Amino acid sequence: MLYLIGTGIYNENLSRYDIIEILNNSDYIYIDTYTSPIDVYSLVKELTAIGISKEKIIVAYRRILEDEVDNIIKEAKTKDIVILVPGNPFIATTHNTLVSTAKKLGIKIGIIHGSSAICSSIAESGLHIYKFGGFATVVRREKCSSYRAYELIKSNRRRGFHTLILLEYDHETGYMMKPDEAIRILKEYGKLLDKDDLIIVICNLGKKNKKILPITISELNKIKWEDNDICILIIPGDLHFTEKEYLNLIRSELGWRKI
Amino acid sequence: MLYLIGTGIYNENLSRYDIIEILNNSDYIYIDTYTSPIDVYSLVKELTAIGISKEKIIVAYRRILEDEVDNIIKEAKTKDIVILVPGNPFIATTHNTLVSTAKKLGIKIGIIHGSSAICSSIAESGLHIYKFGGFATVVRREKCSSYRAYELIKSNRRRGFHTLILLEYDHETGYMMKPDEAIRILKEYGKLLDKDDLIIVICNLGKKNKKILPITISELNKIKWEDNDICILIIPGDLHFTEKEYLNLIRSELGWRKI
Numbered sequence: 001m002l003y004l005i006g007t008g009i010y011n012e013n014l015s016r017y018d019i020i021e022i023l024n025n026s027d028y029i030y031i032d033t034y035t036s037p038i039d040v041y042s043l044v045k046e047l048t049a050i051g052i053s054k055e056k057i058i059v060a061y062r063r064i065l066e067d068e069v070d071n072i073i074k075e076a077k078t079k080d081i082v083i084l085v086p087g088n089p090f091i092a093t094t095h096n097t098l099v100s101t102a103k104k105l106g107i108k109i110g111i112i113h114g115s116s117a118i119c120s121s122i123a124e125s126g127l128h129i130y131k132f133g134g135f136a137t138v139v140r141r142e143k144c145s146s147y148r149a150y151e152l153i154k155s156n157r158r159r160g161f162h163t164l165i166l167l168e169y170d171h172e173t174g175y176m177m178k179p180d181e182a183i184r185i186l187k188e189y190g191k192l193l194d195k196d197d198l199i200i201v202i203c204n205l206g207k208k209n210k211k212i213l214p215i216t217i218s219e220l221n222k223i224k225w226e227d228n229d230i231c232i233l234i235i236p237g238d239l240h241f242t243e244k245e246y247l248n249l250i251r252s253e254l255g256w257r258k259i
Numbered sequence: 260m261l262y263l264i265g266t267g268i269y270n271e272n273l274s275r276y277d278i279i280e281i282l283n284n285s286d287y288i289y290i291d292t293y294t295s296p297i298d299v300y301s302l303v304k305e306l307t308a309i310g311i312s313k314e315k316i317i318v319a320y321r322r323i324l325e326d327e328v329d330n331i332i333k334e335a336k337t338k339d340i341v342i343l344v345p346g347n348p349f350i351a352t353t354h355n356t357l358v359s360t361a362k363k364l365g366i367k368i369g370i371i372h373g374s375s376a377i378c379s380s381i382a383e384s385g386l387h388i389y390k391f392g393g394f395a396t397v398v399r400r401e402k403c404s405s406y407r408a409y410e411l412i413k414s415n416r417r418r419g420f421h422t423l424i425l426l427e428y429d430h431e432t433g434y435m436m437k438p439d440e441a442i443r444i445l446k447e448y449g450k451l452l453d454k455d456d457l458i459i460v461i462c463n464l465g466k467k468n469k470k471i472l473p474i475t476i477s478e479l480n481k482i483k484w485e486d487n488d489i490c491i492l493i494i495p496g497d498l499h500f501t502e503k504e505y506l507n508l509i510r511s512e513l514g515w516r517k518i
Contacts, residue, residue: 093387097501113382122349132394134389
């Protein structure tokens with residue numbers, strides 16, 4: 001059997017008895033370090049603290065989850081395999097492919113959800129969920145085009161809709177894109193976002209050092225980020241007066257002027 | 260202090276020690292029965308099982324959370340108040356208003372996320388999250404217009420995007436809209452969805468009787484629903500071949516023909 005288990009943004013699922021039982025009874029636990037940022041060291045520590053043997057934990061990079069995925073599927077035919085995913089699974093098509101491949105071979109699938117960075121970011125932003133018009137990712141130009149993200153922001157803003165943007169992350173090199181770099185990349189595709197335009201940075205969600213920053217582009221350029229800050233961007237469309245009021249309440253708590 | 264705590268779709272957050280401590284130390288716990296479907300009886304049972312006194316639990320209807328919200332806010336000035344929300348908070352603007360009003364009075368806010376019905380439905384559907392173009396709700400015509408939902412589905416489909424649709428629910432009367440009724444209401448606004456068009460019904464998410472049904476409109480009309488089935492609809496735009504393959508794998512598990 002193959003389990004995809006979301007840890008949740010606080011790793012809250014590691015305190016569920018049914019999940020601890022699945023983890024204990026499983027033959028191998030692959031920690032997905034490829035599809036979302038993850039603090040592997042803390043996670044392994046939490047797993048051993050709840051009694052999971054270190055021997056069956058495998059830190060899985062892109063190669064294992066994409067190129068060599070058939071090996072995992074083959075194992076799942078006769079063994080109980082867990083893929084442990086930060087947040088909620090299926091934020092990446094990697095998981096869709098994995099489950100499809102397993103289903104084709106008649107392997108039983110178990111999916112357990114956790115709190116998700118996407119839905120929690122929308123919640124923290126104070127923006128209305130009904131006004132979000134989709135999601136995209138920004139990556140470094142040498143890796144892949146982010147034109148789709150640029151286009152989505154443009155078309156959402158035309159319709160008054162908000163856009164949620166995930167930023168590139170690479171566990172193998174430790175690279176985590178910062179908001180100012182993402183905006184710079186987006187602007188290379190065409191005119192977008194003036195210096196007085198507001199964006200919202202959701203930083204270190206689920207962690208003690210969580211920050212919600214409703215910030216103009218020119219303010220953004222003055223911020224110093226820590227290397228391990230994990231950020232999600234929200235590019236607002238038209239703001240309802242209650243949304244604007246909420247963002248200003250956060251800004252005034254931070255000692256910033258009203259927008 | 261005012262806490263908004265999501266229970267998660269499995270009520271998984273009720274096994275977190277930090278949350279149990281907040282619940283135990285709080286003066287009142289309002290259970291939000293207004294913004295999402297909830298099984299209050301089971302939730303109260305779970306709360307008492309983890310040692311929460313029944314005396315401080317208040318089952319909160321629309322009136323309490325919207326018309327009389329100032330009473331809650333007033334209490335939170337001097338007491339620790341919890342609003343317990345099924346799934347993840349901020350799916351409804353009710354929560355945004357609540358937090359804004361409290362922030363204006365300088366009341367400290369704590370937000371704890373749980374797994375969300377919206378993100379988990381997207382995950383279960385097998386569709387790619389990047390192709391979702393937004394969310395809407397369908398309600399009975401005598402209550403409110405669902406034209407926005409109709410319009411969103413139309414414009415998303417034109418762009419090839421998927422749409423997630425929440426269905427009306429009324430805890431006070433026990434009414435829960437069923438998928439066929441929602442489709443009937445949507446079609447009253449104009450031409451939409453032929454009998455061979457596929458939709459995905461996500462039913463009873465987080466429960467033992469969860470069902471994922473990738474189903475044509477004509478198949479949908481033959482299904483008998485249980486009164487307490489809680490459903491979310493996904494109206495797909497253009498299907499990538501891997502999405503179509505996934506939906507067909509689910510259909511074949513259910514013994515249904517390929518689409």
